[in-house]
Amino acid sequence: MSSTFEQIANIIAETCDIPRDTIKPESHAIDDLGIDSLDFLDIAFAIDKAFGIKMPLEKWTQEVNDGKATTEQYFVLQNLADRIDELVAAKNAGTGSAS
Amino acid sequence: MQLETFQLIDRIVDLNLDAKTIVVEADVPPDSHSVFAGHFPGYPIMPGVLLTEAMAQSSGWLILGLTKFERMPFLAMVKEAKMRGFVSPGSVLTIEAKIEHEGSGFTVTSAKVRVGKELKCNAELTFRHIPFPSPDLRVHMDALANKIGFPLQAMSNG
Numbered sequence: 001m002s003s004t005f006e007q008i009a010n011i012i013a014e015t016c017d018i019p020r021d022t023i024k025p026e027s028h029a030i031d032d033l034g035i036d037s038l039d040f041l042d043i044a045f046a047i048d049k050a051f052g053i054k055m056p057l058e059k060w061t062q063e064v065n066d067g068k069a070t071t072e073q074y075f076v077l078q079n080l081a082d083r084i085d086e087l088v089a090a091k092n093a094g095t096g097s098a099s
Numbered sequence: 100m101q102l103e104t105f106q107l108i109d110r111i112v113d114l115n116l117d118a119k120t121i122v123v124e125a126d127v128p129p130d131s132h133s134v135f136a137g138h139f140p141g142y143p144i145m146p147g148v149l150l151t152e153a154m155a156q157s158s159g160w161l162i163l164g165l166t167k168f169e170r171m172p173f174l175a176m177v178k179e180a181k182m183r184g185f186v187s188p189g190s191v192l193t194i195e196a197k198i199e200h201e202g203s204g205f206t207v208t209s210a211k212v213r214v215g216k217e218l219k220c221n222a223e224l225t226f227r228h229i230p231f232p233s234p235d236l237r238v239h240m241d242a243l244a245n246k247i248g249f250p251l252q253a254m255s256n257g
Contacts, residue, residue, distance in 0.1 A: 038175060038176065041175060041176065041202075041205050041225060041227070042176070042225075044202055044203070044205070045200055045202060045205070045207055045225070048200060048202055049200065054201070054202060054203055055202070055203060056203050057202065057203040057204055057205075058203045058204040059203070061204075
């Protein structure tokens with residue numbers, strides 16, 4: 001089974017028509033790949049479906065706006081993959097996820 | 100439909116918050132309406148963009164119900180919009196919408212427009228939704244909900 005990063009990278013490549021080989025674990029979705037908020041909605045939809053989760057985009061955005069987190073924590077793809085793994089683990093543990 | 104004020108939905112027929120579905124009706128204006136003067140002379144048909152907006156408004160009422168009128172949906176994306184048949188003046192549209200996905204701050208729906216049993220168009224629609232950005236807008240939506248028969252009791256049951 002492919003890694004979470006691989007799955008995300010494939011989703012981004014397909015959704016945003018970005019060459020797959022330009023998408024790296026260290027890529028920043030916004031700053032490096034130029035993904036805008038509308039395209040990210042499409043990506044979030046695909047990731048939610050693929051992993052059976054609900055990425056808490058509003059909570060993440062609020063944390064960034066409040067200065068409690070940086071965009072790198074959520075939008076550098078390896079970090080995004082780690083967040084997704086946490087959400088999947090929480091779901092499997094039956095603790096649910098914040099929305 | 101009141102095209103001048105962009106109110107495309109006339110009646111809510113069914114709202115099921117458990118199944119996350121809605122059915123509404125909309126009366127297409129007669130051929131004397133100005134929209135048909137240009138679309139098209141001698142061959143009046145409903146513009147596809149207005150049919151798409153009707154699907155969006157139908158989905159919007161469903162999202163309003165699911166969020167208990169605490170969040171206002173705004174159309175963000177239209178995918179796979181297919182205009183499958185012409186819609187004539189005076190037609191009665193039956194529009195069905197259902198939730199495909201509820202994300203964080205966004206919702207994806209699918210919607211279909213029928214005239215009688217004939218499928219006229221369908222699309223997948225994505226909405227961002229945010230807390231009501233204006234008290235006036237909330238008042239307006241409440242009034243509109245009352246006008247089109249939005250079943251407020253469905254929210255207390257849901």
